[in-house]
Amino acid sequence: QSVLTQPPSVSGAPGQRVTISCTGSSSNFGSGYSVQWYQQLPGVAPKLLIFGNGSRPSGVPDRFSGSKFGTSASLAISGLQADDEADYLCQSYDNRLNSVIFGGGTKLSVL
Amino acid sequence: QLHLQESGPGLVKPSETLSLTCTVSGGSISRSSYYWGWNRQPPGKGLEWLGSIYYSGNVYQNPSLKSRVTISVDTSKNQFSLKLNSVTAEDTAVYYCATEVTVTGGRDHWGQGTLVTVSS
Numbered sequence: 001q002s003v004l005t006q007p008p009s010v011s012g013a014p015g016q017r018v019t020i021s022c023t024g025s026s027s028n029f030g031s032g033y034s035v036q037w038y039q040q041l042p043g044v045a046p047k048l049l050i051f052g053n054g055s056r057p058s059g060v061p062d063r064f065s066g067s068k069f070g071t072s073a074s075l076a077i078s079g080l081q082a083d084d085e086a087d088y089l090c091q092s093y094d095n096r097l098n099s100v101i102f103g104g105g106t107k108l109s110v111l
Numbered sequence: 112q113l114h115l116q117e118s119g120p121g122l123v124k125p126s127e128t129l130s131l132t133c134t135v136s137g138g139s140i141s142r143s144s145y146y147w148g149w150n151r152q153p154p155g156k157g158l159e160w161l162g163s164i165y166y167s168g169n170v171y172q173n174p175s176l177k178s179r180v181t182i183s184v185d186t187s188k189n190q191f192s193l194k195l196n197s198v199t200a201e202d203t204a205v206y207y208c209a210t211e212v213t214v215t216g217g218r219d220h221w222g223q224g225t226l227v228t229v230s231s
Contacts, residue, residue: 051212052216091217
């Protein structure tokens with residue numbers, strides 16, 4: 001059971017916008033720790049998409065955006081493309097566990 | 112551009128020690144802006160942070176594994192290493208090394224990962 005809760009799956013049609021939620025608690029997001037988002041294709045290492053709640057590393061398209069409010073965070077992907085089909089994971093830090101924590105991951109299907 | 116590469120045995124016997132090394136190229140491990148971390152992902156499951164180290168030797172570890180994990184750095188070889196003792200089948204996973212601007216923040220460079228299977 002992950003400390004950060006993500007829906008197991010989401011789906012959308014090409015061109016549509018989807019959002020993926022990541023629910024935390026007072027000991028992580030609520031304590032001010034930032035959320036990061038990663039994209040992971042099968043058999044490949046995760047790729048950093050969003051850091052510091054809403055910043056994108058160089059090279060990540062602006063179709064990907066992130067936000068955090070209170071004890072929840074979300075990743076939005078607009079203009080869905082077929083190669084967006086992947087697992088998406090959120091990550092933060094928990095001061096009760098004194099540990100970096102990851103969400104269980106959400107599988108995005110592009111219909 | 113930093114490149115990270117994990118290396119080590121792909122098969123470890125139960126109760127023995129898992130040892131992996133991450134070799135860094137394209138930059139110095141002594142770069143002050145990075146921490147160097149280990150994460151793992153059991154087959155079909157989510158990611159788990161194992162620990163991180165700064166070039167000076169300061170170590171941060173996952174408390175749930177702290178007694179079994181040792182992370183070290185060798186700046187002369189531009190490498191950092193992971194040792195996990197008393198392994199069981201539950202330690203079977205793909206092990207990734209990665210860079211971290213801060214321990215609590217994003218991991219922006221990753222190795223390709225190496226599968227370690229614990230089996231007799």
